[in-house]
Amino acid sequence: MLDLHSAAGPGRKPSAPGGGLVLGVLLSAMFIVQFDFFVVNVAAPSLESDLHAGAGMLELVVGGYAFAFAGGMITGGRLGDIYGHRRLFVIGMAAFGLSSLLCGITATPGQLVAARLVQGAAGALMVPQVLAVITAHFSPAAKPRALAGYGMASGLGSIAGQVLGGGLLELHLFVPGWRLIFLINVPVCAVAAVLAARHLPPPVTGRNVGLDPVGAVGVCLALVLVLLPLSLGRTEGWPVWSWICLAAAAPVAVGTLLWERALTRGSGSPVLDLTLFRSSSFRSGMIAGIAFQLYFGSFMFTLTLLLQSGLGLSPLGAGLVFAPMGVLFAGSSLLGRRLADRFGTRVLIAGSAVTAAGLLLLAVLLHGSGPDVGVPLVVVCLCLVGTGNGLVLPALIGAALVKVRPEKAGAASGVLTTTQQFASSAGVAVVGATFFALLGEAPSAQDYARAMTSSALIDLALVVAVMGMCWIIRRIAGSARPGTAHVRRGDAST
Template sequence: MLAVALAAQFMALLDAFIVNVAAPTIQSELHASGAGLQLVIAGYTITYAVLLITGARLGDRLGHRRVYLFGLAVFTVASLACGLARGTGELIAFRLLQGAGSAVLIPQVLSLIQRNFAGEARVKALGAYSAVLATGAAAGQVLGGVLVSADLLGTGWRPVFLVNVPVGVVLLALAFRVLPRDDAAALAAGRARGLDLPGLVLLGAAVSLFTVPLVLGQQEGWPLWSWLSLAAAVLFFTLFCAYESRLARRGGAPLIAPRLLRSPGMGLAVFRVAAVMAVNAGFLFVVTLHVQGGLGYSALRAGLTFAPSAVVFGAVGLTWRRWPQPLQRALIPGGFALAAVATAAVGLLLRDGGDGGLWLYAALVGVGAGLSLGFGPTLTRALATVRAEDAADASGLLATVTQLGQLTGVACFGALFLHRLESAGAPGAYSSSDALLVCAYALASVAALGAVSGLVRLRR
């Protein structure tokens, strides 16, 4: 059951990044405009981020197994449609649908783990979950580079979408057989809570207003509408919090249970998860810009550059529980500190247009290990105190924080990189490496904040 659930999640997460390295080929073959190409890449992310909380609550009401199967089916059909798209408009529409399928599918995975595993088995399952969650980004870069460079049967960019179809069909058949039937009592309790439509509308508006300018603002030069949208996002989020608090005081069923936010460590967990995802996504983005734009790497070589980080992230996520007990309390601050040192080291190794040599791969291993230690133990310890009936809320909350952290990292560090590059005037490996070094120091600063947060001791 766990293998099937995580395989589908990995495939869905992969698609948020696999299209990045295929973007030049898509633009060339479909004659896409700059705005059209942005929406091909960003459309998936927008619907995915906006609908995550809704997907989590639908699983609570309709059954996690049923909603998981539905989301996987939508994602698979949309992938086929993307691979067969004849124009930019079709591809954008099907990417939006693909993101919606992911938003319905992914929250069910954590809910299935929370409801079907206990004790040490749950800890192991969460370790596998965290490893899959954050390796999808790097793996997407690698696989995208491989598929685009292979140009299978002259199909160019299309295999980055079509590869999902046979995998999705097999997973649907397996999931139908191995996923447990939804418990009638749990379904009744979920339906009794209601859907909280006003809360969904307010939160959906807040996430939409926050997501769209982050995704499109950099390419558009941060126009006035992007800043107004971000300001409106703050307003809608404030209204959402006020409405949810009032609903809880009146005995209603808020979209996110207040007791979930009061769970020991949940607030710090939200911050740390956001920090890990921002550093991870920002690092992948700016290093990709540097090695492809500044150093002239091919899509395949650029993708394979991140393989050490992805492999180590996954390996550490699966094994940290077996490390010596005296080390356990230091894993989170130590992991963030290691990530801070390693990201700064990558910037220093690639300065002056160099390729970093073998030391670069050692630094990439440090980035993967450090971020994994900051993420895995945080997620496991936070969810250890979550009630089974709050599993859907926890799934939606942490999945949304994960996605918003990635978006923020790409937007902020991408903007810093491009601004620094433009300020340098003459493009080239030297200017690009200077921009990367500045970003590396900024990434290290965020990781250092995570290390400080890891030193906070909670009262039991």
């Protein structure tokens, strides 16, 4: 068996934490898991025709990945704290590549659902290690750039799922385009796993913590009991089992929290470290991140439906509409780090305001023009949204993790990424249900425009909530003076 504690090999040393190669390897994980979450939405019609997948199976192809991903990340983060972030990252990356291969060669809808479950679980092993390595090993000077890159990779992966996914579906090389969207991961994962084994920093030694299987199962079960009915309930007509699942989620969650609390008081090793929530910066950053992901997940989903079904664009054409948003997201993510050094947490509030302006303008244009709104005007709105998102997302992550100790980096990253993934899935389900309810039977282009107007206003309310949490974060961090290289006392830019 490969010993990943010494995977750098004789004569080789892991690259310096904070270096470009280490950061690039880490961010590749965040990019591909986000890419694979969003790209399947674009591929759904191809899966339906080629694999003869019904609506229920299509929901499971998308939702199964989200269930396994969200349900496993807290455990994945805890395993990284126990066995080393490098080891878990390499295992997760290799498993993601293998499961992507299985997705690409699948012959039936059932096989694809099973492969997607494995793919989501693999993502849950590697993604928490990204923030954990940044938190535990990067220097204070390198962290802002790394967190900006993390936010950029997350956003670009989401948008690339729309843009590249649409392009790959147009290709017919040796296999159908929908298979390419999975197979393209295989070489990327293989290279990333080898580089990670050689260059990620070694684990911190001297840890004396154990596993918590009861807590791990409880957390996963509570999440699935909520996500499963939210994802499948609408298409299935909200059957009795969906309400039973939602009702059962609360006692399972409460029981799990009581178990974790008992372990904490008894000097045990809970998978969910409740002491993290004693930090006001962690709580505020996490809550703001939840509101942000509720908006972002639902916005990407409903806008894709508007562009393709309402405005009649092809998958590639719809994807290209998102491209300028992705470019500006990347640029403002990198610029936001410098602005935060100068203006502190005020950048969070300004970024939220820019995003809100883009959503409001889109709602106004759709209300006034309906399906006759020009695509260039939609792109202008998306440019505002992308610019604001890039200023907000990396800083929110930094705000939550700024006071986390290195030995708790994996647990904190697992909690943060789990809540964000859960919020994204819940946003798609809840706002998506509202969107479809407004469409009605046999919807016209005007119906899609009206439904998107209402969805954009819901998303606007969520962004206003993010803005309010950013104001609280600013109060916690204290006023940052212009020109300060590092904002002190838990500023979101650190």
